[in-house]
Amino acid sequence: MTTLVDISGLKAGYGNTKVLFGIDMDITAGQVSTLMGRNGMGKTTTVRCLMGLLKASAGKISINGKDMTGAPPYAVARAGLGLVPEGRRIFPSLSVSENLRATARPVAEGWTEARVYDTFPRLGQRKKNFGFQLSGGEQQMLAIGRALMTNPSLLILDEATEGLAPLIREEIWSMLGMLKRQGLTILLIDKNLDELSRISDRYFLIEKGEIAWKGDAADFASQRSHVEQFLHL
Numbered sequence: 767m768t769t770l771v772d773i774s775g776l777k778a779g780y781g782n783t784k785v786l787f788g789i790d791m792d793i794t795a796g797q798v799s800t801l802m803g804r805n806g807m808g809k810t811t812t813v814r815c816l817m818g819l820l821k822a823s824a825g826k827i828s829i830n831g832k833d834m835t836g837a838p839p840y841a842v843a844r845a846g847l848g849l850v851p852e853g854r855r856i857f858p859s860l861s862v863s864e865n866l867r868a869t870a871r872p873v874a875e876g877w878t879e880a881r882v883y884d885t886f887p888r889l890g891q892r893k894k895n896f897g898f899q900l901s902g903g904e905q906q907m908l909a910i911g912r913a914l915m916t917n918p919s920l921l922i923l924d925e926a927t928e929g930l931a932p933l934i935r936e937e938i939w940s941m942l943g944m945l946k947r948q949g950l951t952i953l954l955i956d957k958n959l960d961e962l963s964r965i966s967d968r969y970f971l972i973e974k975g976e977i978a979w980k981g982d983a984a985d986f987a988s989q990r991s992h993v994e995q996f997l998h999l
């Protein structure tokens with residue numbers, strides 16, 4: 767099993783506020799990994815460090831065995847990390863098609879605009895619409911499509927189904943299952959344990975800026991009530 771991303775001893779915060787106190791996580795190629803935790807525990811902060819959007823005060827991040835600690839976002843993207851950010855952040859004044867192409871990184875036999883429309887037919891029907899004209903679910907599909915068009919080796923989704931209608935959530939979960947079957951490595955930030963248990967291979971639970979529990983699918987199944995206590999479920 768190849769380690770795609772390795773995070774060790776990661777510390778970070780905002781000004782004087784310390785948020786991460788030494789995160790250790792490793793992401794295996796071809797697997798779906800999940801980062802769980804209650805609100806405010808540091809999940810998004812971990813992702814922001816990983817993407818080069820926030821500078822860590824200590825620790826190391828390596829991607830494909832290469833030290834990427836402190837690397838800027840464009841270098842992290844080039845190294846193969848694609849983010850579907852919390853809140854989607856699509857470009858409201860660009861069309862669906864322009865949103866998809868804005869940050870695309872074409873590779874041979876990789877993701878194309880047509881392949882995104884095959885996967886999300888609703889986006890194909892709306893390709894000339896502007897970002898601001900889309901529903902929440904369509905915006906989320908667009909954010910996923912846009913990240914796929916960078917042809918990432920690790921796709922990171924921060925709360926991808928948050929606030930969406932049940933049918934759209936179901937569509938997104940089945941799409942993630944399909945991406946997994948195609949061999950894509952995925953990191954999910956999510957709290958929907960039933961849905962996660964269907965596709966996730968590894969779990970990391972963050973509590974007050976540290977990994978308080980981690981395990982594989984079998985550990986998760988047998989220790990789920992322990993995990994739920996942390997999540998206050």
Ligand SMILES: Nc1ncnc2c1ncn2[C@@H]1O[C@H](COP(=O)(O)OP(=O)(O)OP(=O)(O)O)[C@@H](O)[C@H]1O
Nearest residue numbers: 780783785803804805806807808809810811812852
């Ligand atoms: N830009 C910022 N400036 C100052 N503090 C911040 C900033 N962003 C986040 N924080 C604080 O850092 C802590 C961790 O936030 P983070 O967004 O990483 O949490 P999270 O686990 O992703 O939770 P959520 O599910 O609410 O997004 C919180 O206490 C939050 O208030």
